[in-house]
Amino acid sequence: MKILKFGGTSVGSAERIQSLLDIVNPAERQIVVLSAVAGTTNALVEIAKAYTSGKKDEAKDLIKQHKDKYEALIKDLFSTENGYKQGKELIDYHFNYIASLSNDLFTPTEEKIILAQGELMSTTLWHFYLAEKGIPSVLLPALDFMKIDEDNEPVVPFIKEKLEAILAEHPENMLFITQGFICRNSFGEIDNLRRGGSDYTASLIGAAIQADEIQIWTDIDGMHNNDPRVVKGTTPIAELSFDEAAELAYFGAKILHPQSVFPAQRYNVPVRLLNTMDPKAAGTLISQNGGKKGAIRAIAAKDDITAIHIHSSRMLLAYGFLRRVFEIFERYKTPIDMITTSEVAVSLTIDDTKNLDDIIREVEDFGKVSVDREQTIICVVGDFGANTHGYAARVLDAVKHLPLRMVSYGGSDYNVSILLDSEHKVEGLRSLHHRIF
Numbered sequence: 001m002k003i004l005k006f007g008g009t010s011v012g013s014a015e016r017i018q019s020l021l022d023i024v025n026p027a028e029r030q031i032v033v034l035s036a037v038a039g040t041t042n043a044l045v046e047i048a049k050a051y052t053s054g055k056k057d058e059a060k061d062l063i064k065q066h067k068d069k070y071e072a073l074i075k076d077l078f079s080t081e082n083g084y085k086q087g088k089e090l091i092d093y094h095f096n097y098i099a100s101l102s103n104d105l106f107t108p109t110e111e112k113i114i115l116a117q118g119e120l121m122s123t124t125l126w127h128f129y130l131a132e133k134g135i136p137s138v139l140l141p142a143l144d145f146m147k148i149d150e151d152n153e154p155v156v157p158f159i160k161e162k163l164e165a166i167l168a169e170h171p172e173n174m175l176f177i178t179q180g181f182i183c184r185n186s187f188g189e190i191d192n193l194r195r196g197g198s199d200y201t202a203s204l205i206g207a208a209i210q211a212d213e214i215q216i217w218t219d220i221d222g223m224h225n226n227d228p229r230v231v232k233g234t235t236p237i238a239e240l241s242f243d244e245a246a247e248l249a250y251f252g253a254k255i256l257h258p259q260s261v262f263p264a265q266r267y268n269v270p271v272r273l274l275n276t277m278d279p280k281a282a283g284t285l286i287s288q289n290g291g292k293k294g295a296i297r298a299i300a301a302k303d304d305i306t307a308i309h310i311h312s313s314r315m316l317l318a319y320g321f322l323r324r325v326f327e328i329f330e331r332y333k334t335p336i337d338m339i340t341t342s343e344v345a346v347s348l349t350i351d352d353t354k355n356l357d358d359i360i361r362e363v364e365d366f367g368k369v370s371v372d373r374e375q376t377i378i379c380v381v382g383d384f385g386a387n388t389h390g391y392a393a394r395v396l397d398a399v400k401h402l403p404l405r406m407v408s409y410g411g412s413d414y415n416v417s418i419l420l421d422s423e424h425k426v427e428g429l430r431s432l433h434h435r436i437f
């Protein structure tokens, strides 16, 4: 069984929703995971922000604006009166529900309920469209099987058990549709897998049911060797290993949600990145042995990084120092991305600054602390195993005209990372691209 995920742009208009049938073969048993229509989740975030700050009129205007877009979409999508009627009832229901939340005490729980409406609408609209065309499909409610625990980690055995039970109820059906992104948390409340999380849904489903392949359909012909939004002349990479893809996704290659590689890797299910606008293009295949030995594969950048530098003479010849520093970050559930150390100092980076003030207060017990904000990690990914040579030199040579804050090499066989001020990011990406590829 295959899992096909279509992102926001792939369901971004009536025409795009209709042309999913050019790609999806309804005679093949498969699960199709859909994101919300492009722009919807951003609009829902804005509505929730307006509610949070008590701006009910602003929220009402935003709801109206967005509902108008959906009115236009369903007019173009359906060709029968009955199809249109069903679509209209659906969007009335969801937008009235969003509007009704203005009367409640607005907490993060209500915010997550609002954010879930986009995927609930897109999947049901496509299900109705297929029905209009006489194509049977089964809508699988993600909220019935997609679950995360108290640490926001997915509960794969639960997902597997629930999903297999639901699929077993429909032995004759071929086409299943479900929502990406949304899930329930350990309290049973509606939650989500964070922005861009529909890829993660597809990967978790693929892992849970041991699918043959997970296909991520988007608006570009695979993972490119640099950020196409910043650098001209980037090219798609035919094959990547899971490790390389994970590094690229984590360090900013927006085409894949950062966590989405791990479930597929853990259960060894290949992932293919494909282009809805050009379905015949080869795309990128991510698999166990996909990497090309001894080569630089791609460059990615992650913004909004904060660097923390701790200078302490107590570190000199001491043991247990780093453990005590790391424990502080662990207590505040703050992941560390990059680390460099000397005998009397340690520098590390984080991207989640929710608890930064508390962390700094505690870290200051160890020595002198300084913080640099608006930093960017540029990550160069390839096969840099212990027997290879020259890669770090090539990377550093390409950015020798830029001030570097940190350099990390050797942490894994796949990654050379540099930290620089975000104002140098574009120049860094371009210079690396032109000198390396």
Ligand SMILES: Nc1ncnc2c1ncn2[C@@H]1O[C@H](COP(=O)(O)OP(=O)(O)O)[C@@H](O)[C@H]1O
Pocket: 006, 007, 008, 009, 010, 035, 196, 217, 218, 219, 220, 222, 223, 224, 225, 226, 227, 228, 229, 252, 253, 254, 255, 256, 300
């Ligand atoms: N290395 C990269 N390779 C391919 N696309 C990338 C890369 N880095 C950033 N992107 C961007 O990711 C976009 C696709 O991701 P996204 O917008 O999340 O798609 P979707 O809405 O289909 O989930 C592309 O349009 C491209 O601009």
Ligand SMILES: N[C@@H](CC(=O)OP(=O)(O)O)C(=O)O
Pocket: 006, 007, 008, 009, 035, 036, 038, 041, 042, 118, 180, 181, 194, 195, 196, 197, 198, 199
């Ligand atoms: N709709 C959600 C989830 C998602 O994955 O979207 P997309 O596939 O369009 O990146 C978001 O915008 O975050």
